[in-house]
Amino acid sequence: MTVLFVVAVPLVMMFFALAMERVENRLKHVAVQEEEVEEFLEQARPNEVKALYGHGIGRALELFRLRRLGGRAARLRTKRARP
Incomplete structure (x- = not known):
């Protein structure tokens, strides 16, 4: 279970960071x-x-x-x- 947690948390954080980068790029053009x-x-x-x-x-x-x-x-x- 710990191995799954150790692998899943960095992946979730990476996908979240990529999603936030997309949102930031859209906001730069609208701002x-x-x-x-x-x-x-x-x-x-x-x-x-x-x-x-x-x-x-x-x-x-x-x-x-x-x-x-x-x-x-x-x-x-x-x-x-x-x-």
Whole structure:
């Protein structure tokens, strides 16, 4: 019985470590970048802060990105219309 325990425990630990590595790799791609959070905290509007409080950083950053992209799209449209 002891031999089975000595063989099984390292194998279980190895498979657990491999599974956790896969989870970690997936989370690295989904995680929010530090620069994005810093920029959000410096430039957030009240509705984005409410989204942060109510729905978490993901939804708040989504609103923040949409606002920033909306402003850039409007600037591009005005630049194209001027010539």
